[in-house]
Structures are given as C-alpha cells and as structure tokens.
Amino acid sequence: MRLAIFGLSVTSSWGNGHATFWRALCRALARRGHRIAFFERDQPFYRAHRDLYALPDHDLHVYEAWQDVLPTARAAVKNADVAIVTSYCADALPASTLICNEAPGVRVFYDMDTPVTLERLRAGETVAYLPPEGLGAFDLVLSYSGGPSLIALEQDLGARRAVPLYGCIDPVDYPLQFRQPDVALTYLGTYADDRAAAFDRLLLASARMAPDQAFVVGGPQYPHPESWPPNVEYRAHVGQPDHLEFYSRGRFTLNLTRGAMCTWGHCPSARLFEAAACGTPLLTDRWPGLTDFFTPDEDVVVVDTAADVVAALRMGKDRHRSLRARARDRVLATCTADIRVRELERALDLNEAAAV
Numbered sequence: 001m002r003l004a005i006f007g008l009s010v011t012s013s014w015g016n017g018h019a020t021f022w023r024a025l026c027r028a029l030a031r032r033g034h035r036i037a038f039f040e041r042d043q044p045f046y047r048a049h050r051d052l053y054a055l056p057d058h059d060l061h062v063y064e065a066w067q068d069v070l071p072t073a074r075a076a077v078k079n080a081d082v083a084i085v086t087s088y089c090a091d092a093l094p095a096s097t098l099i100c101n102e103a104p105g106v107r108v109f110y111d112m113d114t115p116v117t118l119e120r121l122r123a124g125e126t127v128a129y130l131p132p133e134g135l136g137a138f139d140l141v142l143s144y145s146g147g148p149s150l151i152a153l154e155q156d157l158g159a160r161r162a163v164p165l166y167g168c169i170d171p172v173d174y175p176l177q178f179r180q181p182d183v184a185l186t187y188l189g190t191y192a193d194d195r196a197a198a199f200d201r202l203l204l205a206s207a208r209m210a211p212d213q214a215f216v217v218g219g220p221q222y223p224h225p226e227s228w229p230p231n232v233e234y235r236a237h238v239g240q241p242d243h244l245e246f247y248s249r250g251r252f253t254l255n256l257t258r259g260a261m262c263t264w265g266h267c268p269s270a271r272l273f274e275a276a277a278c279g280t281p282l283l284t285d286r287w288p289g290l291t292d293f294f295t296p297d298e299d300v301v302v303v304d305t306a307a308d309v310v311a312a313l314r315m316g317k318d319r320h321r322s323l324r325a326r327a328r329d330r331v332l333a334t335c336t337a338d339i340r341v342r343e344l345e346r347a348l349d350l351n352e353a354a355a356v
Contacts (some may be wrong), residue, residue, distance in 0.1 A: 001034045002081050004099075005085075005086070006086065007038065010022040010026070011046065014239070015045070015190045016190070021112070024173065029341055037061065038060050040062055040089075066091045078102060081106065084108040086109075086111070086112055087110070087111045088129055089129055114145045115261045118153075119259075119263065119264075134158040136157075138160070139161075141157075144267060145289075165343060166268060166293075167273055168270070168339065173277075181249060183215060183251070184214055184313045186218070186249055186250035188246060189218075191222045192258055194260065202285065204229065206309040206313075209307070209310050213310075215231060216233045216234075222236075243278075252312060252313060253281075255285065266289030272293070273335045276330065279324045279325075280324065283309060284302060285302070293330075293335070298323075299330050
C-alpha cells in the first residue's frame with residue numbers, strides 16, 4: 001500500500017507519545033512492503049527537541065505552512081491507497097477536507113487521544129482537530145482506545161466504523177539488557193493536570209515514605225520539581241532514543257493514567273509496553289480494561305497507595321524476576337508494531353469489503 005499520513009509529529013518525541021508510535025509503525029510498514037508520505041508542521045517546540053530527521057524507506061515532509069505543502073500533499077493523497085489524518089495534527093481540518101474531497105483510496109481518521117476527545121466534547125468544548133460535521137465523511141475511524149470509546153465515536157461523531165489500533169513497540173528498540181538498576185523506581189510522562197493528584201499520591205508520597213530509595217522522573221512541563229523530595233531526580237526531557245537506558249535504570253517503573261483514560265478505559269499507555277519490553281517490572285494505577293493487556297499480580301502490580309508502591313519496591317528477587325519475564329513475553333507476543341500493522345491491514349481490508 002501507499003499511505004499518506006498527516007500527524008502531530010514523528011520527528012520529535014518531546015511531550016508526546018505519537019512520535020514513538022509512528023516510528024515503530026513506519027518501520028513495521030516498511031518491513032511489510034508498504035510506503036508512507038508523512039506530513040507534519042514544523043512547530044518551534046518540536047524543532048527545538050527534534051531527535052529524528054528521516055524516515056528510512058518513506059517520505060518525510062516537515063513544512064512551515066499548509067499552503068506551502070498543499071501541492072505536495074494533494075499529490076500524495078491522490079496517489080495513496082490509504083490517507084490518514086490524526087488527532088492533534090496541526091492542520092487536521094484542511095487535511096481532512098483534502099482527504100475527504102480528493103482521496104481515491106480509503107479515507108481514515110485516527111484518534112490517538114480518543115478519551116480526551118470525548119471528554120472535551122461532552123464538556124461542550126471545541127476540539128480543534130475534529131471536522132465540525134463530525135467523522136461521517138471518513139470510511140474508517142481508528143482509535144487508540146477500545147471499549148465504550150468505539151461506540152461513542154460512532155454515536156457521538158458519526159463514525160461509520162470505529163476500530164481500535166492500540167499502542168505498540170518495535171522490539172528492535174528494546175533489546176533486553178542485563179544491567180544493575182541504580183534507582184528503585186522510574187516514571188516517564190509529560191506533566192498533565194489530570195494526572196497530578198496520582199503523581200503526588202503514588203510517586204512523591206512514596207519517595208517521602210522511602211527516603212532510602214532513589215526515584216527518577218522524566219518528562220517536560222512539571223511546574224515545581226525543585227520542591228520534590230531530595231531522593232527524586234528530575235530529567236526534563238527523555239527522548240525516545242534514550243527510553244531503553246531510562247527504563248533500564250529502575251528496578252521498577254510506574255504507570256500513571258490520565259483522568260480521561262481512567263474514565264473511558266481500554267487505553268493502555270505506550271509506556272507500559274516500552275517498559276515491559278525493556279524487562280522492567282511494572283507498577284500501575286487502576287484503569288478499566290487493564291486486564292485486556294496484562295494480568296494483575298502476574299504481569300503487573302496494581303498500586304492504589306504510596307504504601308502499596310513502597311511494599312512493591314521491597315519485593316523479593318524471585319517475584320521480581322517473574323514479573324519482568326512475564327510482562328516482556330506478553331508484550332512481545334501481543335503488542336509489537338508488526339502485529340499492529342497486520343491489524344491495520346485487516347481493518348482496511350474489511351472496510352474495502354464493506355464498501356463493495
């Protein structure tokens with residue numbers, strides 16, 4: 001297939017999980033013989049933290065203004081078997097218009113932030129990346145979350161057919177390393193208001209309860225890291241090429257779910273898959289749909305309080321070894337980019353069959 005994709009960013013992993021996903025998926029698509037033209041607007045905050053400059057086997061278009069790239073975008077769409085626009089794409093509306101009016105192939109909207117989209121809609125807010133008329137003009141809507149979100153996309157936004165396409169990892173990025181962890185717990189995630197309470201309750205409070213343990217937080221936009229306990233190290237940005245090193249530092253890693261994702265559920269963070277692939281045992285807060293991806297107490301440890309976190313940090317070696325092995329095996333068997341590409345192929349084939 002030839003695909004034209006209009007997304008948030010593939011060139012910078014600063015403050016977004018989209019880039020990590022697309023890098024893995026693009027390589028898997030290339031391994032299957034597919035070719036992509038990827039378009040992203042050159043925004044200053046991503047330019048300052050760019051950590052990828054080319055997509056091997058694909059065409060990458062980083063542009064300053066929509067009108068400048070429109071002729072190239074139009075040619076790519078008209079030559080594509082599949083044209084995709086994603087949530088938070090800086091030019092989602094004109095890209096959607098171009099795709100729905102001129103794409104001869106399958107027209108796709110990929111909401112990589114479905115719970116956030118639905119929460120904002122139900123709060124009466126305008127969602128800048130959604131066409132005002134909804135998603136009915138697209139042949140297929142992909143969603144980063146499953147469960148009730150898929151029904152809401154069809155009922156609230158007029159999607160003809162909504163199908164989950166979850167996060168993934170490329171095992172090439174995460175070879176298993178056998179190094180001695182130098183901290184007890186890592187956490188990787190951009191600051192978000194709707195995650196702040198859980199961050200305070202499960203990470204900062206745990207650090208205060210266990211002053212003999214070292215913690216590391218990575219991610220931008222935290223308001224006052226200087227006020228954190230002295231045993232919490234802060235890294236303002238951890239680029240995707242450094243994720244393996246970051247996760248491998250910790251005896252455990254912590255997953256914290258954003259409020260909208262907790263409400264709608266069935267939206268696993270890619271950080272879970274990354275850490276598991278690194279062989280780092282997982283601690284996570286509770287969220288609906290967790291058991292679709294991991295088995296609590298076997299692949300992952302669910303924590304509700306700081307005391308739960310501290311107790312897990314003192315876990316014995318045998319259980320620690322079992323957790324890391326089971327989580328890695330689970331992810332490599334179910335959540336790789338090659339698996340997601342085959343799921344995408346099936347979704348597109350079914351959509352074409354339905355159209356016929």
